[in-house]
Amino acid sequence: MRFIDFSRYCERLEAMSGRLETIELVSEMLALLTEGELPVVVRFVTGRIFPDWSPLKVGIGPNLLYEAVAYVVGEKKAAVVEEINRTGDAGKAIEHLIATKEQTSFFRTELETTEVYQEFEAIARTEGKGSQREKILSLRKLFGNASPLEARYLARLVLEELRIGVGEGNVRDAIARAFHVDSASVEHAYQAINDLGEVARLAKQGEEALQGVAIQLFRPVKMMLAQQGTIAEMVQDHGEVAAEFKYDGSRFQFHKQGSTCRIYSRKLEDVTDALPDIVRQLLPVVKADVILDGEVIAVKEGKPRPFQFVLRRFRRKHEVSSYTEEIELVPHVFDILYHNGQSLIDSPLRERRVHLEKVISGFIAPQLKSSTVNSLETFYQQALDAGHEGIMVKDLASRYTPGVRGKSWVKIKPEVDTLDLAVIGAEWGEGRRAHFFGSFLLACQDKGKLLPVGKVATGINDETLALLYEMFKDLIVSQSGKEVFLEPSIVFEVGYSEIQQSPNYESGYALRFPRFVRVRDDKRVEEIDSLDSIRQRYEKRS
Amino acid sequence: MLKATIDADIFRESIDAIAALVTECRMHVEPDRLYTRAVDTANVAMVSLQVKKEAFETYQATKEELGLDIAKLKNMLGMMGKGDKLDLSLPEGGHRMEIAFNRYRYALTLLDVNTIRKDPNPPTIELPGKVILTGEALQAAIKAASMVSDKIALGIDPDNKFFYMVAEGDTDHIRLELGQSEVESLTLVEVRSLFSLDYLKDMGRVMGKAEKVEIHLGVNHPVKFSFDFADRNGHIDYLLAPRIEAE
Numbered sequence: 173m174r175f176i177d178f179s180r181y182c183e184r185l186e187a188m189s190g191r192l193e194t195i196e197l198v199s200e201m202l203a204l205l206t207e208g209e210l211p212v213v214v215r216f217v218t219g220r221i222f223p224d225w226s227p228l229k230v231g232i233g234p235n236l237l238y239e240a241v242a243y244v245v246g247e248k249k250a251a252v253v254e255e256i257n258r259t260g261d262a263g264k265a266i267e268h269l270i271a272t273k274e275q276t277s278f279f280r281t282e283l284e285t286t287e288v289y290q291e292f293e294a295i296a297r298t299e300g301k302g303s304q305r306e307k308i309l310s311l312r313k314l315f316g317n318a319s320p321l322e323a324r325y326l327a328r329l330v331l332e333e334l335r336i337g338v339g340e341g342n343v344r345d346a347i348a349r350a351f352h353v354d355s356a357s358v359e360h361a362y363q364a365i366n367d368l369g370e371v372a373r374l375a376k377q378g379e380e381a382l383q384g385v386a387i388q389l390f391r392p393v394k395m396m397l398a399q400q401g402t403i404a405e406m407v408q409d410h411g412e413v414a415a416e417f418k419y420d421g422s423r424f425q426f427h428k429q430g431s432t433c434r435i436y437s438r439k440l441e442d443v444t445d446a447l448p449d450i451v452r453q454l455l456p457v458v459k460a461d462v463i464l465d466g467e468v469i470a471v472k473e474g475k476p477r478p479f480q481f482v483l484r485r486f487r488r489k490h491e492v493s494s495y496t497e498e499i500e501l502v503p504h505v506f507d508i509l510y511h512n513g514q515s516l517i518d519s520p521l522r523e524r525r526v527h528l529e530k531v532i533s534g535f536i537a538p539q540l541k542s543s544t545v546n547s548l549e550t551f552y553q554q555a556l557d558a559g560h561e562g563i564m565v566k567d568l569a570s571r572y573t574p575g576v577r578g579k580s581w582v583k584i585k586p587e588v589d590t591l592d593l594a595v596i597g598a599e600w601g602e603g604r605r606a607h608f609f610g611s612f613l614l615a616c617q618d619k620g621k622l623l624p625v626g627k628v629a630t631g632i633n634d635e636t637l638a639l640l641y642e643m644f645k646d647l648i649v650s651q652s653g654k655e656v657f658l659e660p661s662i663v664f665e666v667g668y669s670e671i672q673q674s675p676n677y678e679s680g681y682a683l684r685f686p687r688f689v690r691v692r693d694d695k696r697v698e699e700i701d702s703l704d705s706i707r708q709r710y711e712k713r714s
Numbered sequence: 715m716l717k718a719t720i721d722a723d724i725f726r727e728s729i730d731a732i733a734a735l736v737t738e739c740r741m742h743v744e745p746d747r748l749y750t751r752a753v754d755t756a757n758v759a760m761v762s763l764q765v766k767k768e769a770f771e772t773y774q775a776t777k778e779e780l781g782l783d784i785a786k787l788k789n790m791l792g793m794m795g796k797g798d799k800l801d802l803s804l805p806e807g808g809h810r811m812e813i814a815f816n817r818y819r820y821a822l823t824l825l826d827v828n829t830i831r832k833d834p835n836p837p838t839i840e841l842p843g844k845v846i847l848t849g850e851a852l853q854a855a856i857k858a859a860s861m862v863s864d865k866i867a868l869g870i871d872p873d874n875k876f877f878y879m880v881a882e883g884d885t886d887h888i889r890l891e892l893g894q895s896e897v898e899s900l901t902l903v904e905v906r907s908l909f910s911l912d913y914l915k916d917m918g919r920v921m922g923k924a925e926k927v928e929i930h931l932g933v934n935h936p937v938k939f940s941f942d943f944a945d946r947n948g949h950i951d952y953l954l955a956p957r958i959e960a961e
Contacts, residue, residue: 246758276957276958277955312756315756
């Protein structure tokens with residue numbers, strides 16, 4: 173498929189709002205693709221270039237992009253930035269710049285979707301001295317050959333935000349529809365191999381190919397997630413349930429084959445090198461080839477320390493040795509997804525626990541099996557007394573469903589009102605804070621789109637403000653006056669006293685007394701709270 | 715197969731001419747010449763270069779297409795002294811070219827030609843205006859223009875019989891007029907086009923060394939710079955697409 177055809181589909185999708193018509197159009201497009209094109213185009217349409225499990229990253233910030241575009245249109249970078257500031261949308265601004273460029277060119281070569289992907293892959297693989305220059309050359313080549321419409325979507329792909337409102341769910345259904353396979357098989361295969369692109373390729377081969385996929389070592393899968401709930405409901409629905417402490421640490425996935433292992437974060441990044449002490453603790457005691465799920469917690473003098481201590485280590489890729497002494501990290505393993513060549517994600521929790529206890533001694537999170545509310549509540553109290561966040565209550569018959577926030581796992585913790593929201597903009601501060609951002613614009617998600625729900629400025633001390641500025645300064649997409657638009661890639665946990673309806677923000681809601689709690693380094697933008705969950709919270713209160 | 719000896723300065727001029735626009739190219743080796751044609755990443759500027767057998771001290775070759783990493787070669791040029799002799803040798807179907815000079819033997823790994831853009835087809839265009847001037851004068855004018863602007867207009871005024879270059883900055887303005895007696899040759903037709911100085915500056919450094927440069931112009935058309943080197947055994951054409959002035 174030519175990139176122009178893909179772009180035309182994107183343009184039509186961008187103008188659509190209905191779920192059904194979106195699915196139909198995506199499936200129409202998928203049916204046209206060859207096996208080689210499918211993985212690429214499916215990832216593109218979800219705003220991705222590489223599968224989530226892949227370590228490859230394009231790593232091009234707005235600055236590099238603007239520089240390349242400036243070259244192609246024969247303007248100074250400042251002129252490109254100015255146009256983006258004017259429109260507030262990098263994709264459309266670049267489209268306009270390409271359409272009205274004064275610099276002519278001798279010809280354009282038609283871009284194929286697969287060539288665009290190869291160029292991105294080359295960009296992702298360049299490293300070391302001169303890599304910036306190589307990346308710029310690749311970008312110039314792409315934009316030098318792009319028509320205005322292609323440039324809109326190329327720019328957005330580079331920034332990994334397609335803004336066409338096509339979510340994973342829609343694409344999953346479109347794959348099922350295009351290749352006449354069961355939507356549940358598509359979902360299942362996706363959970364196991366964590367790449368909708370590859371799943372689409374298999375779906376084209378047929379139902380059987382989809383059934384044949386299995387979870388693989390060293391290809392991290394998304395973590396299974398939990399909903400809010402109550403002990404009473406769980407006991408009522410399932411009878412006997414399993415309860416485990418809910419640790420205030422960081423989720424990790426441990427893959428081991430023979431004497432090698434890798435550790436992945438909740439965002440599926442390889443964090444092995446940042447956690448040598450976890451490797452040291454787990455590698456000798458795990459007696460099989462496995463994939464384990466657990467939580468790393470920080471401990472000081474026997475007491476669990478807050479989440480930030482763990483994250484500080486996850487983030488650190490260098491000078492690890494000096495940090496390992498300051499904070500002692502302890503793994504708590506609570507699930508197993510793979511055991512000596514056998515995938516366990518379709519086995520019930522009850523059986524997985526048996527496997528888990530066979531392959532590892534120590535480091536297993538204690539589990540209480542009970543069908544009485546009283547004993548579970550006592551367990552909950554013990555967890556809180558020991559300084560943990562609360563407990564997890566799990567259906568013993570449930571499968572492990574990667575990436576799904578289902579009803580099989582429920583978290584019980586003291587009521588706190590916080591939301592995880594993406595930071596999409598900021599405002600320059602005043603006075604003492606003039607060189608930093610003083611407030612941040614937050615957004616929730618709705619079917620792949622980000623909708624503003626308010627700003628947060630309180631709860632941030634000067635030191636954090638400086639740190640936040642460092643984090644955001646290379647993510648500036650455009651500026652207008654004091655307002656700055658940011659590439660959405662960082663998630664804030666924000667506390668509030670109340671959710672209100674509001675005409676001021678596109679989401680229709682606003683937060684009363686918002687305050688910054690922390691940066692959720694372990695969360696991706698796709699995992700932030702949705703408009704639906706905000707609406708539910710609003711309705712529950714009123 | 716290629717086995718040849720060449721003067722380091724001629725080699726340097728050839729590589730510099732290509733390096734002004736691209737970082738890699740497909741070099742065609744033929745029994746009587748080397749040639750390449752390449753376009754910059756934004757498809758705005760083209761170079762075509764030919765070095766005849768006669769430019770070499772010795773030259774033996776069979777037809778072949780080589781993927782050259784121009785950026786690497788340009789770095790290597792720094793190691794060569796003036797007047798050095800360069801021995802180039804590449805066995806039949808080899809993947810490395812050996813470049814020997816001044817006791818160094820440099821083995822340059824060739825790039826896979828399939829990863830390099832194919833030779834662009836030069837556009838078929840008629841450029842009626844022609845002026846010939848020294849490379850030095852041309853480079854000086856480009857330098858002067860870039861002090862005030864990032865664009866330059868090149869044109870011929872047939873009524874007043876001169877060739878002109880104009881650069882308009884936000885605040886400043888620079889104009890150069892060269893009459894018939896100040897250039898080698900001038901065709902008196904009305905032509906004018908606007909060009910980006912970003913490209914011209916890089917080309918200017920190469921053209922500055924040429925004894926004379928033929929400039930071919932049209933109305934809102936590309937410009938072609940044509941010049942010889944290595945006692946006319948080497949030839950370079952640069953083509954640059956114009957900027958179309960906003961209404």
